[in-house]
Amino acid sequence: MKDKMLQELDPLELRCLSLAARGRTREDITRETDISHDRIDEAFASAMRKLQAGNVAEAVFRAARMKLIS
Incomplete structure (x- = not known):
């Protein structure tokens, strides 16, 4: 799932x-x-x-858990 999210989330979303x-x-x-x-x-x-x-907090949590952000 992580690879799919990396491809789907654009740079601005990640930032x-x-x-x-x-x-x-x-x-x-x-x-x-x-x-x-x-x-x-x-x-x-x-x-x-x-x-x-x-919500944004949950999105941050999920992205961090998938190591999309640090």
């Missing part, structure tokens, strides 16, 4: 999940990356769908 795992909020990520708030929301929503997670 957002990694930053969220380090305690960054959507607003923090927007400021740090200069990516629009809407695009970050889309990346989180897409990652949550792909990881079958109900």
